[in-house]
Amino acid sequence: MAYYESIFIVRPDLTTEQVDQVAARVAEIITANGGTILLHELWGRRQLAYPLKKNTKGYYVFNLVEGGGALIANLESRLMIDEDVLKFQNIRVKSANLNPSPLAPSAERAAEESERLLPGDEGYGEPDEEYGEDEEEEELEV
Structure with missing residues (x-):
């Protein structure tokens, strides 16, 4: 059996659940x-x-597949027909x-993204404490 890397891009207007259904x-x-399928990775919206x-964005999905040439021919013919798959x-x-892969989301990166504040969240747009607004600039003597 041969090994294949299969990457496909899904429409960006789908929800995460719908992307999982396509996968x-x-x-x-x-x-x-x-x-x-030896390895499956969802690289996220890029x-x-x-x-x-x-479309200017899309969800990237990566699969490492073990199979024969007929499998890839059938897979490609089905992906061409699928309206949710862009490429x-x-x-x-x-x-x-x-x-x-380096593009796979790591646990650390996922934790950072979940901690990031979005518009509408409490604390979004507030100044950081270390850079207070009330600090006065020092005047230089000439």
Whole structure:
């Protein structure tokens, strides 16, 4: 069996649950055609390099797949039909690298993003304590 890296971009107007449903449909196609998913990563919503079907952002999904050529042919034909998928690419690799990719969200990064304040949250837009507004500038003597 051969190893393939499969990356596809999903429409940005979908919710996270809908993106998971699209990824589940892809996983079902892979297993139905005799393949196995060795690694699955949701890279999140990212800016696209150029507009695709009038979209400037999209959800990136990465799968490391073990299977044959017929599996990839069936997967690509199904991804072409799927309206939620903007673009996809399947690449054959020599060996399976099961380490998380650099684009995969780490636990530390996820914790930082959850701590970040959004507009409408309490404390958003307030000055930091170390940079108080009442500090006076020192005048320089000439």
